[in-house]
Amino acid sequence: MMTEKDDHPGGEFDLIARYFTSLAGPGAYGLADDAACLTPASDGKRQVISTDTIVENVHFLPDDPPDLIARKALRVNISDCAAMGARPVSYLLNLTLPPQRGKMFLEKFSAGLAADQRAYNLNLIGGDTTRTNGPLVISVTMIGEVPADHLLTRGGARPGDAIWVTGAIGSSWLGLQALTGKIDHLDDVFAARYRCPEPRPHVIPPGVATSCLDISDGLIQDAGHIASQSQVIMALSAADIPLPGKLPPPLQRKYFEALVTGGDDYELLFTAPETATATATILDASQRAAVPITRIGTVKPGPAATQLLDEMGAPYQLTRGGWQHF
Ligand SMILES: Nc1ncnc2c1ncn2[C@@H]1O[C@H](COP(=O)(O)OP(=O)(O)OP(=O)(O)O)[C@@H](O)[C@H]1O
Numbered sequence: 001m002m003t004e005k006d007d008h009p010g011g012e013f014d015l016i017a018r019y020f021t022s023l024a025g026p027g028a029y030g031l032a033d034d035a036a037c038l039t040p041a042s043d044g045k046r047q048v049i050s051t052d053t054i055v056e057n058v059h060f061l062p063d064d065p066p067d068l069i070a071r072k073a074l075r076v077n078i079s080d081c082a083a084m085g086a087r088p089v090s091y092l093l094n095l096t097l098p099p100q101r102g103k104m105f106l107e108k109f110s111a112g113l114a115a116d117q118r119a120y121n122l123n124l125i126g127g128d129t130t131r132t133n134g135p136l137v138i139s140v141t142m143i144g145e146v147p148a149d150h151l152l153t154r155g156g157a158r159p160g161d162a163i164w165v166t167g168a169i170g171s172s173w174l175g176l177q178a179l180t181g182k183i184d185h186l187d188d189v190f191a192a193r194y195r196c197p198e199p200r201p202h203v204i205p206p207g208v209a210t211s212c213l214d215i216s217d218g219l220i221q222d223a224g225h226i227a228s229q230s231q232v233i234m235a236l237s238a239a240d241i242p243l244p245g246k247l248p249p250p251l252q253r254k255y256f257e258a259l260v261t262g263g264d265d266y267e268l269l270f271t272a273p274e275t276a277t278a279t280a281t282i283l284d285a286s287q288r289a290a291v292p293i294t295r296i297g298t299v300k301p302g303p304a305a306t307q308l309l310d311e312m313g314a315p316y317q318l319t320r321g322g323w324q325h326f
């Protein structure tokens, strides 16, 4: 079997120069110094920093195409920036490579990074490369910026606010089921979405949302984070949750619980005042971005909790809320 040493005869520094230096941006010193040096955001802007790791067999499958693994690593972080209302700008890349991930892998992987750098106007500013006999691990730290008065957090939801969500919920979970042979005859769009999420930067109109997060662990569990950070009840109407249109309605019903708790959605869940102006602004933004934004509930006063209600207003009993690593 080809070892990493055979495959990267120039060692770690040659590997960085070969695959990553062309991706480097301002302040990165060509990925050849001890650290990057950035000019802090100015003109009333704030810096937003988030980090997220993806692990083979935990967040992606070993056979996923290398360019899409790269794009997923970037996109889950772009999604966290979007959840703060921020525009992603530059990123650090920490790679832990097993021996079988050699030249072919890195060529495709770096092409995936390049494609999303172009798509999202990003620069690589540094990172770290190590070797393991364990699984492939990719960690990205994303730095973004946001005008100070457009920063979004999980803590601003107020009783009476409307609850909105972008896109549809459950597509990635369906993709994982298709790719692992657990559900047959599903549309290919689901596997594509699992492998390459579609984060939603620039979709929520600035100045309208009172709180926001991105859904990574499952809609129900993640709604609970807004509930606890804002000290409110997130009352969700089950019938209003947008489910994937390409899933036939009988399967939407059959898999409802898994769809709303499965995670990997990278859609935005946010709250906004229930005024005609805010509603019109949101629906207009949805049209302009060609991304559905659907009202799925109302914020209520009370101790932090998520309620999922059926059409009669009765609570839905779920066996779980979402993904937990531990
Ligand atoms: N090891 C850690 N050290 C410091 N802070 C951490 C650590 N792990 C998580 N956090 C912080 O805890 C909060 C929740 O982390 P988590 O990774 O669950 O983020 P999330 O946005 O809810 O989910 P996702 O990682 O899928 O985007 C974040 O503010 C994160 O910075």
Ligand SMILES: Cc1ncc(C[n+]2csc(CCOP(=O)(O)O)c2C)c(N)n1
Pocket (backbone or CB within 6 Å): 052, 053, 057, 058, 059, 060, 061, 176, 216, 217, 218, 262, 263, 264, 323
């Ligand atoms: C192979 C495979 N098995 C299971 C899943 C599901 N999954 C893993 S981590 C996670 C939450 C987000 O991660 P984190 O909280 O670490 O950001 C979810 C929904 C997957 N994506 N791939």
Ligand SMILES: [Mg+2]
Pocket (backbone or CB within 6 Å): 079, 080, 083, 213, 214, 215, 216
């Ligand atoms: Mg998040």
